[in-house]
Amino acid sequence: MRSSLAAWVLGLLASVSAAVEVRASPADAGSRSGGGWISTRLSLGARFTYYWLEETRRSGENGYDNGNLSGNFLGSLWGLDAQQHYFPNPYLEYRVASGFGIGVMYDQLRAKTLDWANEEQTTTAGDGDLEIRGVGLYLVGRYRNPSRYTPYASGGYAWYKSHFLVSPGWAAPGRRFVVEDTDGWFVSGGCTVAVARHVGVDASVRYSHIGDVAARAYLVGNRFRGGAFPMRYTAFALGVAYAF
Numbered sequence: 001m002r003s004s005l006a007a008w009v010l011g012l013l014a015s016v017s018a019a020v021e022v023r024a025s026p027a028d029a030g031s032r033s034g035g036g037w038i039s040t041r042l043s044l045g046a047r048f049t050y051y052w053l054e055e056t057r058r059s060g061e062n063g064y065d066n067g068n069l070s071g072n073f074l075g076s077l078w079g080l081d082a083q084q085h086y087f088p089n090p091y092l093e094y095r096v097a098s099g100f101g102i103g104v105m106y107d108q109l110r111a112k113t114l115d116w117a118n119e120e121q122t123t124t125a126g127d128g129d130l131e132i133r134g135v136g137l138y139l140v141g142r143y144r145n146p147s148r149y150t151p152y153a154s155g156g157y158a159w160y161k162s163h164f165l166v167s168p169g170w171a172a173p174g175r176r177f178v179v180e181d182t183d184g185w186f187v188s189g190g191c192t193v194a195v196a197r198h199v200g201v202d203a204s205v206r207y208s209h210i211g212d213v214a215a216r217a218y219l220v221g222n223r224f225r226g227g228a229f230p231m232r233y234t235a236f237a238l239g240v241a242y243a244f
Helices: 002-022 026-033
Strands: 042-053 079-082 089-097 100-114 128-142 149-166 176-179 182-196 199-210 213-220 223-229 233-243
Touching: 042 079, 042 199, 100 149, 128 182, 128 213, 149 176, 149 199
Parallel strands: none
Antiparallel strands: 042 089, 042 233, 079 100, 089 100, 100 128, 128 149, 149 182, 176 213, 182 199, 199 233, 213 223
């Protein structure tokens, strides 16, 4: 299902680009031969993001409870804390027509798992960190105007590889975490402000509806506990873009 959807999205983007190219005038064709399709249509950028997970806690009748095995995310794990990263996420956009384009972006999220480390419930621990890394394809529409400010909105789909980085306290011979890959749609809105020729600063808000990451914790042999970690999030981003 996921591979079919990915193929459909890629096919749609290719057909849109091909359709616009066919309708181009002879003058446009001359510009393309001189590199105009790249020099006037391509944008590169990078954004620093700060994100909030949609769901971070699971509680039962006794509040946050390691023993709430049927209600926790997985086993004793009742909490997820977002772990921010301080490097920019790159993206690339191609303007197909005035005010309309396609893009590809890199995205990465990490969340620390939580449970109680002692019976008094005064110290938290956890089994490790869940990390997902992926690439998103999207369509973007921009309101082009004479001012320095260019509002935009975008929407697309992203695919992620999942990894679970176990903590030293949980790791032991025969123990392992297995997590499945995930995907989901996203929408965003923002504004680019021109600060110099070809250069602009960008601010945006994005909501990503990522599917839960299914997971299994193998304790002894083939015995395991199953669960899932929700990674839906809202993010605020600041960045810089260079338009060729």
